[in-house]
Amino acid sequence: MGTILEVKNLTKKFGGLTAVNDVSFEIHRGEFLGLIGPNGAGKTTLFNLIFGSEKPSSGTVRFDGRDITGMKPYEIVNLGIARTFQLVRSFRFLTLLDNISVSCLSPRGKKVAKQYGIDESASSILAAVGLVDKASLPPVILPHGDLRKLQIGKALGTNPQLLLLDEPFSGLSHEEQEGITDLIIRLHDDGVTVFMTGHVLRELMNLVPRVIAMHQGKYITEGSPQEVANNKIVLEAYLGKGSEQLA
Amino acid sequence: MNNLLELRKIYHYYGKARALEEINLTIEDRALDAVIGPNGAGKSTLLRVISGLEEPDRGKIEFLGERIDGLKAHKIAKKGIAHCPERRRLFYDMSVMENLEMGACVLKDRKKFHELLDFVFEVFPRLKERKKQRAGTLSGGEQQMLAIGRAIMANPKLLLLDEPSLGLAPKIKDKIFDAVNKIKKEGTTTLLVEQDAVLAMEVGETIHLLEEGTIEMRGTKEQLEKEPRIKKVYLGI
Numbered sequence: 001m002g003t004i005l006e007v008k009n010l011t012k013k014f015g016g017l018t019a020v021n022d023v024s025f026e027i028h029r030g031e032f033l034g035l036i037g038p039n040g041a042g043k044t045t046l047f048n049l050i051f052g053s054e055k056p057s058s059g060t061v062r063f064d065g066r067d068i069t070g071m072k073p074y075e076i077v078n079l080g081i082a083r084t085f086q087l088v089r090s091f092r093f094l095t096l097l098d099n100i101s102v103s104c105l106s107p108r109g110k111k112v113a114k115q116y117g118i119d120e121s122a123s124s125i126l127a128a129v130g131l132v133d134k135a136s137l138p139p140v141i142l143p144h145g146d147l148r149k150l151q152i153g154k155a156l157g158t159n160p161q162l163l164l165l166d167e168p169f170s171g172l173s174h175e176e177q178e179g180i181t182d183l184i185i186r187l188h189d190d191g192v193t194v195f196m197t198g199h200v201l202r203e204l205m206n207l208v209p210r211v212i213a214m215h216q217g218k219y220i221t222e223g224s225p226q227e228v229a230n231n232k233i234v235l236e237a238y239l240g241k242g243s244e245q246l247a
Numbered sequence: 248m249n250n251l252l253e254l255r256k257i258y259h260y261y262g263k264a265r266a267l268e269e270i271n272l273t274i275e276d277r278a279l280d281a282v283i284g285p286n287g288a289g290k291s292t293l294l295r296v297i298s299g300l301e302e303p304d305r306g307k308i309e310f311l312g313e314r315i316d317g318l319k320a321h322k323i324a325k326k327g328i329a330h331c332p333e334r335r336r337l338f339y340d341m342s343v344m345e346n347l348e349m350g351a352c353v354l355k356d357r358k359k360f361h362e363l364l365d366f367v368f369e370v371f372p373r374l375k376e377r378k379k380q381r382a383g384t385l386s387g388g389e390q391q392m393l394a395i396g397r398a399i400m401a402n403p404k405l406l407l408l409d410e411p412s413l414g415l416a417p418k419i420k421d422k423i424f425d426a427v428n429k430i431k432k433e434g435t436t437t438l439l440v441e442q443d444a445v446l447a448m449e450v451g452e453t454i455h456l457l458e459e460g461t462i463e464m465r466g467t468k469e470q471l472e473k474e475p476r477i478k479k480v481y482l483g484i
Contacts, residue, residue: 038442039286039442144263144264147263171261171263171265171266172265173265200287200483201285201481201484202458202459202483203483205483205484206483206484225484229478229483234482238285238482239443239477239478239481240446240447241443241445243444243478246444246445246478
């Protein structure tokens with residue numbers, strides 16, 4: 001297996017607030033890993049630090065054996081990490097196909113597209129995320145679940161080894177969540193390492209074999225969803241002090 | 248007992264994201280109800296829809312037997328619903344006293360002002376000590392007291408409290424919840440939204456469990472305590 005990402009003593013301070021506090025963990029190649037924690041735990045900041053959207057105050061991030069701490073997001077994408085955002089962002093007035101094509105024009109995307117052409121490459125990604133019949137539509141008219149799929153498609157266009165998914169389920173209906181779940185499982189089966197957050201835990205905790213829990217910027221524990229859900233600190237973080245009395 | 252507030256089949260969306268789905272909720276006069284649920288369940292939206300900060304996309308809301316959905320927030324405030332928002336939203340550059348006066352701006356009966364002020368100072372003696380201090384310089388717990396106090400100054404029939412324990416130390420949380428109890432005993436119907444399920448279940452007479460925009464179950468503390476669903480809703484398994 002081997003380690004694809006190593007986070008070591010990562011810390012991010014915003015003024016007096018330590019959003020990520022001395023966090024260390026590893027992601028194995030091909031792994032399917034979840035990151036949980038109540039609101040304000042530092043999940044998105046941790047993603048930002050890995051992805052280069054924020055510079056850490058201290059600590060290191062190594063990807064594929066290489067120190068990527070403090071690199072810019074585009075440099076990191078070019079090394080093989082892609083991410084989606086909590087809030088859906090797309091090129092609103094381009095067609096879905098063109099939305100994907102844009103990321104297929106990235107250096108890593110182009111390597112794949114060279115064999116088949118950009119359109120062909122983008123179409124196959126649209127097919128993979130289940131949007132191929134909507135290729136010529138603009139995102140503005142799509143339901144939220146489709147926009148989430150588009151996000152993932154745009155990330156896939158850069159041909160990532162490691163995919164960071166920030167809250168892929170939030171704001172979706174049950175059916176839409178199931179659609180996203182199926183998609184993520186397929187991507188993982190295809191060999192992409194997946195690291196995803198969620199504060200809506202129902203989907204996440206039943207999906208990933210291993211979970212890391214954070215609370216107030218700190219790493220709390222990791223293990224199977226069952227183990228993590230029974231951790232006292234995790235329970236308190238989610239349900240309040242004294243939560244062990246609850247069934 | 249009479250129903251003070253009644254929500255029927257309320258739906259609300261933020262753009263395309265669903266926040267509330269078919270919410271039915273009845274609050275009886277002089278009750279203290281608590282809505283619990285994990286982040287993103289729709290708790291704050293529920294309060295915002297009641298106080299008119301959001302207009303529900305579908306459904307109907309009756310307060311004292313009168314439709315209020317679609318009314319502007321200031322109209323609803325005048326009808327007797329006070330909303331104490333998440334993260335307090337004080338007038339930080341004003342003094343404690345000025346914040347309380349702002350709360351009282353919807354009062355029809357000016358004589359009521361001193362009576363309410365006495366009550367707020369009785370519940371939160373700390374606010375009396377600091378009445379000339381600028382709100383922005385108060386501690387987190389004191390700011391929360393002020394936010395609740397400001398809402399009380401509107402002499403509401405229904406008090407909506409959004410996450411009063413947010414970011415507070417356990418001791419301060421207890422103080423706030425003691426105050427909530429006192430306010431309830433004085434006859435103010437209260438609807439409390441709280442992520443801290445354990446605390447909310449301590450004070451709430453009826454507890455409503457919200458999951459992804461839907462009320463999954465409701466009951467008393469005793470009924471819900473033995474319910475594995477709560478942990479499941481919060482932690483997914």
